[in-house]
Amino acid sequence: MAKAVAAATEDDPEAIRRKTAAARKAARYGQRRTLWRISGDPKCRGCGRNLMDPENGALCVQTSEGYSLILGVQKCARIWLCPVCSRKIRQKRTEEIDSGLVDWIERGGTAFLVSLTARHDFRDRLADLMDALQGSRKGSDAQVRKARKNRAEADAAYERAEEEADRIVQAARRDAPAGVKKRAMAAAREEVAPMLTAARRALAKAQDGVSTTTRRAGAYQRLITGGQWAGDPRKSSEAAVIGLRGRIGYVGMIRATEVTVGDTNLWHPHIHVIVLVGGSFATDLDGHQVLGDVFTPDEEDLAAWEKHWRKVWTGHLQKTNPKYRPSDTCSIPDCKCDGKGHGVDFKRLETAYDAKKAAKYVAKTQDGKSPAYELAAGDLKTGRDGNMSPFEVLGRIGDLMGGVDPDDVPGHGSLQWCIDIWHEYEKAVAGRRAIEWTRGLRQLLGITGGDTEEDDIDALFDGEDAAEFRAGVRVTDDGWAAMARKGLDFEATQAAEGTDGDSAAIRDRMVSVATDAGATPEVAAGWVEPLNPVQVGEVWDAIKETSVRRSAEAAARRRRERDRETLxxxxxxxxxxxxxxxxxxxxxxxxxxxxxxxxx
Structure with a gap:
């Protein structure tokens, strides 16, 4: 990326910006191609590679704004794993967070950026650390049913073992001569002990299987539970009745989880949350809860809240695993934690107003970064102090696979080490939420949509469905497969860049890309068909209709399979x-x- 930026003229900031953006986009596409080769997630392996409707192929179109879009290719929406999908989803989430946060502070509310971490070392597995911080994941419906079935069978087997053991002991008592019955029963109990032990162990294992499919709260969930936080109506004082939540006017929070990996202590998962406080609630005419008056929380109440969260956070980590407990105090000179320790870090957010233009400014943290960026844009971050972000690991894997000298590749670790790290990361984050709003907060702030995986998919298609097409081409299934196989998916996206609105010119550029994929000029020309804007819209609508129909058929098939399993x-x-x-x-x-x- 540095070479691309250096090629720009120093006195042309816009040229530098464009080249920097293009270099970052090329890097993301390169990382995704590495993902195709090493990922254990089938959706990741097909992202940007497989087609939604092979009969209609892929569309490479130019929008009225001069951007290029590739339509008709499958998208995985894996915010943790896919650098291409993650970028677009996080950009959408950043806009939402900025909008909600600025609006809240302009209304007079207060917000804090809180960072939450745990102590760790190279022996800790990422899945265990994520469970401790974020809570364990609930198993799928099939896993839950299987675990419960195993427990029921083990419970029945244990009952049969007890009945059989009692039968053997009573038979020994009955058959033994008078005077040695107790001795015979003791010998019989010793004889059946291994059988009972085995049945008891099998039952315990089955019970553990059920517990692993049941969600267990992590330290994060513990922060917003308990009487001291939520209040206790049995208490005598008003402060205790309404709890810390009521005293600070807790409105809700937005949580983002981030993971980096180092060469010494390996995994470092941590949570950033933006907490909105200083709000009261009222009930509208329809009986719905709405935000009422806004107030400035008392400093003593804010200090009590910070102290409580530090205590709960460290206490739960201590209970989960004593080695996870962060230090309560700090002896590092000039450390930003102010001697309070490294587990919980509070930063109050402020907003500046431009009175003349009445413009909105994004609330800034002390280090000048947007809290929305801190929360949502994890795909752009780089590791500190020798740590690598997951996408940096992915980039290093791709370079090493390509034969680049390890000393010339950013990051650390051998090829096999990086691949092993990536696979552990994939398994640990599967089924987890990367960015999450507390229930009802989006609606209270007037933010539409949601933050589920389905909403992430909608975010990927958001701009595409609203775009106005200026020109484009259709690439056949064979043509797109050939270009993707040669790793030319990024070059294909660049074919429609510009504002010329000339489908014939786009076709010529795409044919050139197809030729680079190994096709003869004649074959490449047969792969690419120029379309006018109306034709682009018609083909795109046909692709979406086919995709919706197949999704409905797949959902019906899964329901039939699930119904059969319940028998x-x-x-x-x-x-x-x-x-x-x-x-x-x-x-x-x-x-x-x-x-x-x-x-x-």
């Missing part, structure tokens, strides 16, 4: 046996049910 296993086996032996002379149903139970 008890023993009943399904009985029905199968009944069908197979329907021509026998036995009472078919009674005999089938006994076979399913294991009886003769």
């Amino acid at each position: 008890p296993d023993r009943l399904r086996l009985a029905l199968l046996v009944l069908v197979l032996d329907v021509h026998s002379g036995r009472d078919g149903w009674t005999w089938a049910w006994s076979r399913a139970e294991g009886r003769n």
